[in-house]
Amino acid sequence: MNSFIIDPTDDTAMNENARHPVKSLETTVAIIEALKEMRSAHLRDLADELDMNKSTVHNHLSTLREHEYVIKNGEAYQLSLQFLNIGGILRDDVDLFGAAKPKVDDLAAETGELVTLATHERGLGVVLYRAKGENAVELDTHIGSQLALHYSGLGKAMMAHLPPAQIDEIIEERGLPPETPNTITDPARMREQLEAVEEQGWAYDDEERWRGLRCVAAPIRTEDGEVRGAVSLSTPKSRMATDADKHEFVDAVKNTANLIELSLTYS
Numbered sequence: 001m002n003s004f005i006i007d008p009t010d011d012t013a014m015n016e017n018a019r020h021p022v023k024s025l026e027t028t029v030a031i032i033e034a035l036k037e038m039r040s041a042h043l044r045d046l047a048d049e050l051d052m053n054k055s056t057v058h059n060h061l062s063t064l065r066e067h068e069y070v071i072k073n074g075e076a077y078q079l080s081l082q083f084l085n086i087g088g089i090l091r092d093d094v095d096l097f098g099a100a101k102p103k104v105d106d107l108a109a110e111t112g113e114l115v116t117l118a119t120h121e122r123g124l125g126v127v128l129y130r131a132k133g134e135n136a137v138e139l140d141t142h143i144g145s146q147l148a149l150h151y152s153g154l155g156k157a158m159m160a161h162l163p164p165a166q167i168d169e170i171i172e173e174r175g176l177p178p179e180t181p182n183t184i185t186d187p188a189r190m191r192e193q194l195e196a197v198e199e200q201g202w203a204y205d206d207e208e209r210w211r212g213l214r215c216v217a218a219p220i221r222t223e224d225g226e227v228r229g230a231v232s233l234s235t236p237k238s239r240m241a242t243d244a245d246k247h248e249f250v251d252a253v254k255n256t257a258n259l260i261e262l263s264l265t266y267s
Contacts, residue, residue, distance in 0.1 A: 001042040031046065032052075035070070039078060041077055043057060043061070043077070046077065053096045069082050097128070098263065100129065103256050105131045111249070112135040112136065113137075113239075114136035114137055114257055115133070118226075120149065120158045124147060126147075127147070128143065137235065141244070149174070150171075150174075150176045152205050153205035153216055153234075154206075158227050160195070161225070167194065171190065201219070201254060204216055205217070211234070213236060213237065214234070215232050215235075218253045218256070219230060231253060231256050231257050232253065233249050233252065
């Protein structure tokens with residue numbers, strides 16, 4: 001199996017538009033995105049959602065069905081598992097996933113908590129894998145979830161080790177939208193925190209995306225310092241209530257990140 005490395009400097013999609021966009025392809029993409037959000041939809045509802053006429057939407061849906069990217073249950077359309085197949089192939093080809101999976105599993109089993117592996121692309125975090133210990137919390141993320149970098153331990157652990165110009169671009173293009181009252185939304189404060197994360201080698205999320213949840217994360221870096229991803233541990237705030245609790249989890253997460261780095265380097 002061939003593997004590939006996601007280029008963390010390739011964030012051109014954030015600010016480059018197609019010079020000659022293909023209108024029909026844009027329509028297809030809009031239909032796919034709408035079905036992703038709606039999960040399942042009748043033709044009329046999908047056309048209304050997209051503000052398109054039914055015949056146009058039907059033609060695109062028919063083509064997607066012919067190529068098995070959309071299925072029809074009764075009168076409702078939905079995305080097919082072809083997308084899962086593609087996502088699985090892409091994930092398995094990312095060398096970070098193969099190097100990290102057993103270490104992530106071990107950390108989840110040892111702590112009983114939720115452990116997440118992510119990388120970054122286009123100024124967003126992308127979840128590659130999650131492992132759940134016996135006491136793990138349930139979150140609304142899944143394999144392939146794309147997350148803003150500023151409101152999670154995972155995101156801040158990665159963002160802190162990006163070049164300053166790339167950090168500025170992410171803040172400018174993606175913004176710092178609030179998820180909870182604890183989310184950092186001020187650019188100056190965010191840069192200040194990222195400097196601290198870079199210096200200490202780990203990041204902390206204090207109910208910044210989910211109320212009642214705390215998270216610690218550590219970056220996964222190459223020998224030359226390039227950040228490839230991050231690993232995090234998430235737990236209810238009651239189980240990370242003291243500095244002693246936090247630093248116990250920090251040590252475990254940093255150790256796991258180091259093991260993954262060694263595996264990436266020498267495997």
